[in-house]
Amino acid sequence: MKKFEYDDTVAGGDCAYRAYGKTLEELFANAGLAAMQCMVELDTVDVRQDREIELSADSKIDLLYEWLEEIVFLKDAEELFFKEFKIEFDDENKRLKAKARGEKINLEKHRINVDVKAVTMYRFKLEKTENGWEAFIVLDL
Amino acid sequence: MQSHKISNGVWQIEPDQKEGMRVPARIYASDKLINSMEKGVYEQITNVACMPGIVSHAMVMPDGHWGYGFPIGGVAAFSTSDGVISPGGIGFDINCGIRMLRTNLTLEEIKPKLKELVNMLFKVIPAGVGGKGLVKLDKKRLKDVMRGGVKWCLENGYATEADYDSIEENGHLKWADPSKISDRAIQRGINQLGTLGSGNHFLEIGVIREDNVYNKELAPKFGIDRPNQIVLTIHCGSRGFGHQVATDYLKVFAKAMQKYGLKVRDKELACAPFDSPEGQDYFKAMACAANNAFANRQVIAHRVRQAFKQVFNKSQHELGISTVYDVAHNIAKREKYTLNGKEIEVLVHRKGATRSFGPQREDLPSRYRGIGQPVIVGGSMQTGSYLLVGSKFADEETFGSTLHGSGRTMSRRQAKKSVRGNELKKQMMDAGIYVQAASMPGLAEEAGIAYKNIDDVIQAVDDLGISKKVAKLLPIGNIKG
Structure with a gap:
């Protein structure tokens, strides 16, 4: 199963993509990786430190938004790039605990793509499919 | 959706074209540009025309293209008494804008040192993702920046009196209130004062050739006073700080919409009554981010001066690097206009649009009050930028607004497929x-x-008359985020 694919056809879509996962955990991890890949070539990022993330929201889709927003936030606030995510949910899928693994941003080492300003609500979608879960996300660059 | 030409360069979409439109929408474009205007722009500007309290007409400038909620190049004026404020009408990058600096240098003087200069500027001005800023701040000092903007820079040795006098609102929106800012925004922005950022942000070195001076009488008043003069433009915004303010308030506004029973046609158009606690909180937070962006461009300009001094081994007096003007092109402002013979106050949202005040507006610095506001328009890095002047006609037709740039026609991913970065760098070098x-x-x-x-x-x-050409600058050097 593909982890994610970018969509070039979205009008003005700075960075639009579909993320997939057999489970919700996998979907969240893959959506996070796609957001990271917008900013940096993932193969130039090493795993040197872990960052625990805990979030909660009123619904699964809100939690997905919060999750992606947190990754964008940590890129600026703690200057972190991640390349691996391990995610656990509570029983109702309204709280998540994640272990994000990566390293501090190093402009000499990392092959930078483009900065992500924000996660937009434009066509933002999370749905259950035959094969698991699928999300559609547009980031503002 | 149909638009019809109501006069040269003005295309109107009547309110009967979409249910809920309160006013017409106008697209400003030549015959050539209207044909290539994206369909999404029609959809988006007519959505804007449905918003509560919109006055007169919703507008799109000739550089218009699809954005989130509002189109880029979108302008809308809302009544301050019964209209709304919408973060989507301002954009995630609050007070993204452009500053123009003039110099005493000419092309001939700069040519032998151009590479050294660009390399030096690239080294000393942080660009790209992350990038630690030029000024170290703690939480208290960041709040001082939010309140003071360029006034803070002036008090802390990063600006001159002349800079302060040559910026929209003096780079200091007085209604900023840091108590309306989240800790998250502070954490995201605390390291980033004096960073260029990424995307379409740049620091450009350009030359103004004699045949690219279109208004020979006005140009010297804007500091364009010698043949082949070197001019710089700085295009950037409020960085992670402003992005977080916008993100925070989109959430606040999603809730406020329910509270006030407001409906919009697109989630990205979330809004709240301007005269409501949520609306006022955002307006004050937006001002904090705007001040931060003005200060950001100021600190970069300060570093530019230092770099030039070092490379050319000349004094600031000899180099004569001074601010022509600094404009915000993602912002909302309270302004007064006369409509049908009556004076009204409106909140003008400009998203990818520039204020373009004509002569005699009180808000202009004294040296420009007699001639109109300098308007700085950033083009693509291969084609250069323009210096224009605002007009009385803009005050009458577009709530004192004009375009902000070239306007995208191709998505970023499409562009990346069409050309590789290294090839482009070489092409530009050639x-x-x-x-x-x-x-x-x-x-x-x-x-x-x-x-x-x-x-x-x-x-x-220029044909329409909402701003008039003064000079064009051709790029010779560029730092890209």
Whole structure:
């Protein structure tokens, strides 16, 4: 199963993509990786430190938004790039605990793509499919 | 959806074209540009025309293209008593804007040192993702920046009195209130004062050739006073700080919409009554982010002066690097206009649009009050930028607004497929433009082919008369985020 694919056809879509996962955990991890890949070539990022993330929201889709927003936030606030995510949910899928693994941003080492300003609500979608879960996300660059 | 030409360069979409439109929508474009205007722009500007309290008409400038909620190049004025404020009408990058600096240097003087200069600027001005800022701040000092903007810079040795006098609102929106800012925004922005950022942001070195001076009487008043003069433009915004303010308030506004029973046609158009606690909180937070962005461009300008001094071994007096003007092109402002013989106050949202005040507006610095406001328009990095002047006609037709740039025609990913960063860098080198970029894919996304022709969009506003051409600068050096 593909982890994610970018969509070039979205009008003005700075960075639009579909993320997939057999489970919700996998979907969240893959959506996070796609957001990271917008900013940096993932193969130039090493795993040197872990960052625990805990979030909660009123619904699964809100939690997905919060999750992606947190990754964008940590890129600026703690200057972190991640390349691996391990995610656990509570029983109702309204709280998540994640272990994000990566390293501090190093402009000499990392092959930078483009900065992500924000996660937009434009066509933002999370749905259950035959094969698991699928999300559609547009980031503002 | 149908638009019809109501006069040269003005296309109107009547309110019967979409249910809920309160006013018509107008697209300002030449015959050529209207044909290539994206369909999404029609959809988006007519959505804006449905919003509560919108006055007169919703507008799109000739550089218009699809955005989130509002189109880029979108302008809308809302009544301050019964209208709304919408973060989507301002954009995630609050007070993204452009500053122009003039110098005493000429092309001949700069040529032998151009590479050294660009390399030096690339080294000393942080660009790209992350990038630690030029000024170290703690939480308290960041709040001082939010309150003071360029006034803070002036008090802390990063600005001159002349800079302060040459910026929209003096780079100091007085209604900023840091108590309306989240800790998250502070954490995101605390390290970033004096960083260029990424995407379409740049620091450009350009030359103004004699035949590119269109208004020979006005140009010297804007500091353009010698042949082949070197001029710089700085295009950037409020960085992670402003992005977080916008993100925070989109959430606040989603809830406020329910509270006030407001409905909009697109989630990105979330809004709240201007005269409501949520609306006022955002307006004060937006001012904090705007001040931060003005200060950001100021600190970069300060560092530019230091770099020039070092490379040319000349004094600031000899180099004569001074601010022509600094404009915000993602912002909302309270302004007064006369409509049907009556004076009204409106909140003008400009998203990818520039204020373009004509002569005699009180808000202009005294040296420009007699002639009108300088308008700075950034083109693609391959085609250069323009210096224009605002007009009385803009005050009457577009709530004192004009375009902000070229306008994208190609998505970033499409552009990246069309040309590789390294090839583009070489092409630009061959064309006499030396560029340094934090990201090669990022460079490719900003290729000239991804944009409308800057000369076409500028001619459209000049013909229309909402701003008039003064001079064009051709790029010779560029630092890309």
